Amino acid sequence: MSDPRSVLDDLPIxxxxxxxxxxxxxxxxTPASFSFGAPIVREGEVGDAYYILLSGRARLVKSGDNGEEIxxxxxxxxxxxxxxxxxxxARRTATVRASSDVxxxxxxxxxxxxLVKSRPEIRQYVELQIKHRHLQAFFREFTPFAELxxxxxxxxxxxxxxxxIAEGELVFRQGDEPGPMYIVEEGRLRVFTxxxxxxxxxxxxxGDFFGEVSAFSDVPRAESVEALNSCRLLRLPPENYQELLDAHPEFRAQIEARLPVYAQRHTALFPLDFAQEMLPAEVTVHDKIGPDQVQYTMEWSTAEAEAAKVPSAPFATDDGKFVKKATRIRTFSHVRQVDEMDCGAAALAMVCQHFGRKISLARIRQLVHTSLDGTSLKAICHAATELGLAAxxxxxxxxxxxxxxxxAIAHWEGNHWIVLYDVSDTHVRIADPGTGRRRMRREDFAAKWTGYAALFDYTTDFDFAPEAQSRSAWLWPFVRPFSRVFAQAVALALVVSALQMALPVFTQVIVDRVLVDQDVALLRVIVFSMLAILCFMMVGLVVQRYLLSFVAIRIDTATLDFLTRKLLAxxxxxxxxxxxxxxxxxLGGVRQVREFLVQHGVNALTAVAQLAATLVLMFIYSPLLTLVFLSITPLYALLMFFSARWLQPIYDDLEKAFGKYFSYQIDAIKGIETVKAMGAEGAFRELMLNEFNLVAKKRFKADFTVLTxxxxxxxxxxxxxxxxxxxxAHQVMQGKLTIGALVAFNTLVALxxxxxLxxxxxxxxxxxxxxxxDRLNDVFEQEPEQGQDHSRLVPVRTLEGRISFRDVGFRYGGPESPAILDGITFEVTPNKKIAIVGRSGSGKTTLIKCLSGLLEPTQGTILYDGVELSRLNYRDLRRKIGFVLQENHLFDDTIARNIAFGESEPDMDAVLWAARVANAHEFIERLPMGYESRIGESGxxxxxxxxxxxAIARALYHR
Structure with missing residues (x-):
């Protein structure tokens, strides 16, 4: 080559x-030369020059994962x-090796x-060359086009x-017009229908590519593609795509080879390497516990502990809070959790009781935003602060x-909250909301403690925290109207008890006088007297039972109606x-509570009256024998104390197990069609049997404890x-008691x-x-929808239909929960039709529920005709909204009553109009009884x- 630099004339750069x-x-x-096999540049070295091959051949190679050259x-x-x-x-990303002398x-x-200092424009031409080189290397290494x-x-x-493409953004949507083909340069995406x-x-x-079939066949997009994280794509416009197909048969062959694959695509299995990107409902999920929930970390390593003195109050703040008290906590009130997800709320309730106020568990549950998966550490601290404690x-x-x-509330075994209230050199004492108080070794506690905890301190604001009412306070308004009836029942019980006391007296007279004197006339008088007393007792008991039945029915009706109203509110x-x-x-527990209060309550008063009368008569007969009889009383009290300590937790666990098992039963009944369609009867039976075995174990424990x-x-x-x-016997032998008195006293002991018992x-x-x-209080202590006082709410008599969303957001749970809606702002004018579209889990249903007040926004405001939604009476508003849910429930009633649900009597003209508009009239008319046909479970x-x-007709019924 006469002039080596002539090759530079055609250089793209x-x-x-x-x-x-x-x-x-x-x-x-400047010129340079390399012999066969010599590396011109090496992968990993810092780049220091740009090369142009004048003669010979060279290979561009890269090290693979196993050390091989690609x-x-x-x-x-x-x-x-x-x-x-x-x-x-930058370090070189590949090696160039001479394949001959070059x-x-x-x-x-x-x-x-x-050169760049004197002529800056040179740099941009070099950058363009680098882009092309990078893409060529990318295609050779990653994409199916490497063989082109x-x-x-x-x-x-x-x-x-x-x-x-940003995370969560759609590249294109199913049904879109044909467009470019894309190649993934960086990032991850999913394709869905x-x-x-x-x-x-x-x-x-x-390295994957997509969108080629739509452009090749000129048909709308058959699938949607969504970015799971920030992605960089390479877009091939349709006109260039067609040019490549026409000019390069190898490129066309690659595309045509892909077409049969699309026809066979079904649901894709979840890839292991996509675990970080794939999350439910496409939102960022916050753990219930984790470093992001912690305000302060205290870790003293062994070396630090030896090298420096640990502060006397390492958890203290600048204002002197969170300093360990000098005195140890010896007694600590325990609050049992109602449901298994209530452990965080129950633990905070115990802490509140320690600081002097008994806060309702329902109130705390609302503040900590308890959900089906429990409570977070951040929510516990937030709730404590709301109540007035420092946390x-x-x-x-x-x-x-x-x-x-x-x-302190400690995170336990990875999924539970307990209260740590005493620490010694060797042991700790904890209060577990599920199992009660217990003592354990420090090393055993440390093995199950995750290290996360919530600390608390008293502030004066806590004095104003509202305290809970007595667990039975809701019952007294139903009992009070029948106080006179109860008084009459108790009076009858006292009369019957007094009459019973005649039995031991008659027994003594018979033994000491009738038998000794052979006095038949006296015996006849005593027997007739006893029969008369028996008749009076029977009459008294019948009247008492009538009065109690009368009260029971009315209290049943009143409490059931009260509970229903509370639940619906x-x-x-x-x-x-x-x-x-x-x-x-x-709901089933109300009847048991009423039965205990009405029937057993009077029985308890009767038993107390009978016991008191018996003890008085026993004391008259023999003070010494009475004291002997009463000597067993401390043992009875001890038995009651231990039974309460053991039985209540067992019954509590049993109630939880029954609740869970009944949920499975309801699930089985509702989903029986799916069970049969999947041929899963055996597997489902096994599941139900396993759940029942758990209930049976708890039932056995309860029965064994009760029998013991x-x-x-x-x-x-x-x-x-x-x-x-x-x-x-000693009293009789000493002549201090007659045989008749002993027999009478024996009768008194039986009485x-x-x-x-x-x-x-x-x-x-x-x-x-x-x-x-405790479980019923979970209903009664809840704040009703829109509060107790509805007089301040604006009635919705008419509605134009102007709706405004202003920065509306919603979270299921506390502030740390993922945002389902965030910053939603739009306006709907009357007579305007709007379709809300979005991918599954994007919040469409949540938004509609917020619109009707079924869910209340956690931020922002919704206005109807310029009035804030929170000021409107939800019940009036919902009757103005045609609301069709994804899963519509039809009640066990006639079709007409289902369409006019909420009305005592259907307006048949309105029912017919709604059914015609909903295109339901024809099939209803073909039914044997038309609109009077019964549907639902028994229909x-x-x-x-x-x-x-x-369901659509029901939504349209109120027009």
């Missing part, structure tokens, strides 16, 4: 440079490489930097346009336990955070009789034991009722589409 700048760069190159390209005279080294000190021209970076010939790749690279429900059909990574979330090690201010958030079976058990308790009661009863016989049985029942009352079966049309 210099092609568009001004002549003087081009000549300046050409004169800056050939990226073959270089021939006129090819260039190493240009990235001119721009910065000669090159070389432009050193130092020389290039000097060089000219095809160059043509493809020249036509591509870079596009940046929406034919009634979302179905993911493919996942895309670096601080920390992450600490077990070494810091001795310095931690107590009580609760916000949807209450039902969204509780299982159906739990709510059903609460009953056995203890019987043992003490027999013991009292033995002691009486021993002491009584006294009967009410004692009754009271002890009622004590057992009281433990069940206490658990039920005829109708199709899903027919159910939907009836």
């Amino acid at each position: 210099l092609k568009f440079l001004p002549p003087d700048a081009k000549e300046l760069v050409k004169n800056s190159f 050939s990226l390209n073959a270089l021939r005279p006129g090819d260039t490489f190493g240009e990235i080294g001119l721009l910065d000190h 000669e090159v021209l070389k432009l050193d970076k130092s020389v290039f930097d000097a 010939p060089g000219d095809a790749i160059q043509a493809l690279v020249a036509a591509l346009e870079p596009v940046n 929406e034919d009634g429900r979302r179905r993911n059909v493919a996942y895309l990574r670096k 601080r979330s920390v992450k600490a090690s077990a070494r810091n336990l001795s310095d931690m201010p107590l009580p 609760l916000p949807m958030s209450y039902f969204n955070t509780r299982r159906t079976g739990d709510i059903q058990r609460r 308790y009953d056995g203890g009661v019987q043992m003490l009863t027999v013991l009292s009789v033995i002691l009486f016989l021993w002491a009584g 006294a034991n009967a009410p004692i 009754t009271l002890l049985q009622l004590w057992d029942n009281l433990q069940i009722v206490t658990v039920l009352l 005829i079966a109708i199709s899903g589409g027919q159910r939907q049309r009836i």
